[in-house]
Amino acid sequence: MTFANVGTLGTVPGKRDELVRYLTRRSETLRQIGCLAYEVGVNDNDPDTVFVVELWESEEAHKSSLALPEVQASITGARPLLSGTFGGFRFEVAGSPLRD
Amino acid sequence: MTFANVGTLGTVPGKRDELVRYLTRRSETLRQIGCLAYEVGVNDNDPDTVFVVELWESEEAHKSSLALPEVQASITGARPLLSGTFGGFRFEVAGSPLRD
Incomplete structure (x- = not known):
């Protein structure tokens, strides 16, 4: 069953567009592991926030993705x-x- | 530019699945007026809530949709x-x- 993960990520002031980039x-990997959609965006009313809508083939596919080295590295890289x-x-x- | 509208709708207790249906x-109309995706779902941890992710061709397409008689009727019908x-x-x- 398709699983949706929708989130807001607060950024360090002024770092929003860097986080969007x-x-x-x-990423070819994301689609291979069951990611159906991954939309990243902004709203100028909330200037230090990045918005993400993710659709996955299943909740399990999403959960498994978090353990992948590529995804782990991406999370670490975003942290600053x-x-x-x-x-x-x-x-x-x-x-x-x-x-x- | 693609516009995302993501929402939670609290329901009258026990009416969640009726709202999902x-x-x-x-609706053929939705796609014709620029709706790219409209995913409706639930989370059993939050039993009286319906979740919606909408993607539209533009913010204007979303805004225009709200004025359509079909959409107005749908909003009225959902109210109870x-x-x-x-x-x-x-x-x-x-x-x-x-x-x-």
Whole structure:
């Protein structure tokens, strides 16, 4: 069942766009391990926050991804840009009006 | 620029699954007016909440959708199922590691 992970990442002041560039570096691995969508964005009303919507083939695929060396390295690399404030939620996709 | 609208809808106790069925009724209109994705889901840790991730061709497409009679009727129809508690955030998509 498709799994959604939606989050806000607080950044060190002024580091938002650097974190966006970091998180949007092209990755072939992500798709191979079951990531269906990974949208990274911003909202100028909240200038030190990066927003992420992730869709995964399953909750298990998402969980497994966190153990991969590439993903671990990415998390470590992002740390100096983060303020330590996080938000968001996770859910199991039940359906969509765009498909049967 | 792709626009994301991510939200939580609190429901009247026990009405979660009814709201999910309501929100996932097939709609050809949504895609025609610029809706790229509309994922509806649940999390059993939060039993009276429905989660929605929407992606739109633009913020303007999302805004215009709210004025359509079909969408207005849908909002009115959902009202008896809602507790009045809402959460979430909106952002402009800056990119994705899954595409260039």
